[in-house]
Amino acid sequence: MKRLPILIISASAAFLSCTNGNKYDIKAADKYENTKVQLAETEQKNPTQFLKASGYDKKNLIRQTVIKGSLLNNAKIVAYKDVELKFQFYSKTGTLLGEDHTTIYETIQPGATATFKEKLFAPKGSDSLAIKVLSAKYN
Numbered sequence: 001m002k003r004l005p006i007l008i009i010s011a012s013a014a015f016l017s018c019t020n021g022n023k024y025d026i027k028a029a030d031k032y033e034n035t036k037v038q039l040a041e042t043e044q045k046n047p048t049q050f051l052k053a054s055g056y057d058k059k060n061l062i063r064q065t066v067i068k069g070s071l072l073n074n075a076k077i078v079a080y081k082d083v084e085l086k087f088q089f090y091s092k093t094g095t096l097l098g099e100d101h102t103t104i105y106e107t108i109q110p111g112a113t114a115t116f117k118e119k120l121f122a123p124k125g126s127d128s129l130a131i132k133v134l135s136a137k138y139n
Helices: 001-044
Strands: 053-060 065-073 080-090 096-108 113-120 128-138
Touching: 053 080, 053 113, 065 080, 065 096, 065 128, 080 113, 096 113
Parallel strands: none
Antiparallel strands: 053 065, 065 113, 080 096, 080 128
C-alpha cells in the first residue's frame, strides 16, 4: 500500500519530464523553420549577393570576342534561373569602351556552378573585360 503512492508520484514525474522535453523540441524546430524561411526570403530578394560570375575572353578567327565563364550560386536554399549578365569592355588605361548584356537560361541549384559561352563583338581597343550579375529569377 505504501508503495502505490510512491509509484504514482514517480510515474507522473516521469510523464511531466517527457512533455517538457517535447515542448523544447517543438520550440527549437519552430525557430529552425523561421530561420530557414527568413534565409530563403533574403536569398530571393538579393540574387546578386549570392551569384558570382567569373570568366575570361579571347578572340576567334573572325575577330569575335569569345567569353567563357561560370556562375556560382552561393545561396543555401534558393535556386536561380535566367541570370542576366552585363559585360563591360575596358581599354588598357581603364576607360570603359562599351557594354553588352546577355541572359543565361539555366537553373543553378544552391552550391552549384553553371558554365556559359558567349560570342560578342567587343569595341576596338578593348583590353580587359568585367562581368557583373544584374538580376536573376528564383526557382
